[in-house]
Amino acid sequence: MEGITLFCKSYRNDLTRTKELTESVRRFNNDSLPFYISVPENDLGLFRNHIGTGDIEWLRDQDIIGSNRNISHDAYGSLPGRLSQQIVKADFWRVNPLPSYLCIDSDSIFIRAFRRSDFMASGTIPYTLMHEGKSFHEFCLRNGLEKDMEQFEIMKSKFRDIFNRQGPSYNFGPLPATWHRSVWQDLEKNYLIPREMTIVDAITFLPSEAFWYGEALVKYRSIDIVPREPFFKAYLFLEEYEHDRRIGVTHSILSKLYCGIVYQSNWHPKRLELTKNYAYHFKKTFKKFLTGFCL
Numbered sequence: 691m692e693g694i695t696l697f698c699k700s701y702r703n704d705l706t707r708t709k710e711l712t713e714s715v716r717r718f719n720n721d722s723l724p725f726y727i728s729v730p731e732n733d734l735g736l737f738r739n740h741i742g743t744g745d746i747e748w749l750r751d752q753d754i755i756g757s758n759r760n761i762s763h764d765a766y767g768s769l770p771g772r773l774s775q776q777i778v779k780a781d782f783w784r785v786n787p788l789p790s791y792l793c794i795d796s797d798s799i800f801i802r803a804f805r806r807s808d809f810m811a812s813g814t815i816p817y818t819l820m821h822e823g824k825s826f827h828e829f830c831l832r833n834g835l836e837k838d839m840e841q842f843e844i845m846k847s848k849f850r851d852i853f854n855r856q857g858p859s860y861n862f863g864p865l866p867a868t869w870h871r872s873v874w875q876d877l878e879k880n881y882l883i884p885r886e887m888t889i890v891d892a893i894t895f896l897p898s899e900a901f902w903y904g905e906a907l908v909k910y911r912s913i914d915i916v917p918r919e920p921f922f923k924a925y926l927f928l929e930e931y932e933h934d935r936r937i938g939v940t941h942s943i944l945s946k947l948y949c950g951i952v953y954q955s956n957w958h959p960k961r962l963e964l965t966k967n968y969a970y971h972f973k974k975t976f977k978k979f980l981t982g983f984c985l
Contacts, residue, residue: 692813694790694806694868696725699751699778701771702733704796705740712741714800714950721806726786728754728778749785757784760888769894776899780889783871790816794866798922798952802945809868811916816868820904820917823861833929849901853881853909862904864924864952869903870913877906924952 696715700708708727715725728749729737738748751774755766758781766774779793792809811817830839846859882888892902907915923944925931931953944951 693788694723694792694809694816695786695788696723696794697779697782697786697791698725698727698794698796699775699782700727700729700733700737700796701775702729702736705733705737708737708796709741711794711796711799712746716745718800718803720803723792723806724788726782726791728782751778754778754781754785757781758889761890762888765890769890773893773897776893776897777889780874780893780899780902783869783874786871789814789872790868790870792816792866792868792921795952797954798866798950800950801941802949804949808949809921811914815914815916816870817918818904818907818915819862819867819900819920820860820915821919822858826861829927829930845896845898846901848896849898849905852896853905855905855908860904860908863898863900864920864922864926865900866921866950866952867900867903868921872912873903873907873910876910876912877902880910881906921948922950922952923948924954926952926954928954 696719698708698711712725712727719725724747725745726747726749727737727741728751731750731752734748734750755761755763755778761777761781766777769777782791782793783789790810809816826842827839830836843859846861850856850859877892878889882892889902893899896902907913925934941951
């Protein structure tokens with residue numbers, strides 16, 4: 691079976707951003723790739739009413755979690771949102787009708803026409819988002835954030851230790867990223883089940899679905915690895931966005947290199963228009979970014 695779907699996990703606080711993402715998909719999805727959106731059951735009616743139903747495959751988070759018989763619903767339900775949403779993303783493969791999916795967050799938008807070939811190395815093998823993250827290191831060094839960079843590297847070294855891997859420190863994010871079901875299956879079969887663990891245990895122990903996927907792929911070689919730099923320009927931090935705005939980096943320029951843009955939800959430009967508290971948003975965004983990895 692060939693092909694790839696688009697998948698977004700969202701919830702009511704991200705309704706507006708999800709609508710903006712959906713509008714960009716509708717505008718630029720030249721190959722009509724199927725677009726799945728999953729939200730909590732109580733949010734489904736709200737999303738369907740505001741975004742529409744004709745071209746969206748709607749799912750409840752419970753549909754995805756319920757497809758994994760090894761997950762305790764009580765254990766999943768007790769998790770904070772920053773962890774539970776990672777589990778939904780990691781387990782979407784169980785209900786995905788195609789082997790591959792582009793996992794995309796709701797704080798993203800497409801800025802140019804895209805096709806299946808942007809994300810697939812062949813009919814059956816997706817590209818792997820896999821790089822050394824030097825631009826992030828550069829950002830930290832330029833902004834006096836060496837300690838924060840060290841924390842991020844510690845997280846990555848923990849993943850290498852889990853899989854007994856030597857060699858370069860890879861970054862498998864930020865989202866959007868392309869994932870293949872065979873990698874998640876091998877992670878479950880070769881690592882989780884022998885240790886009597888589930889994906890809930892894994893994410894709770896070391897929270898980063900992208901790194902569980904990436905390091906499992908490097909370890910088990912479930913599919914051919916065809917590495918790519920990020921598909922989207924990710925403005926994870928306010929200062930990056932402000933720098934590019936000052937020097938005249940536009941959507942037109944970025945579209946030559948990227949399919950889209952990620953505007954970190956803590957300081958999304960529209961939110962900044964309301965608060966104007968740039969320093970606050972910068973500190974909060976960086977704290978949120980690292981908290982996901984370094985508990």
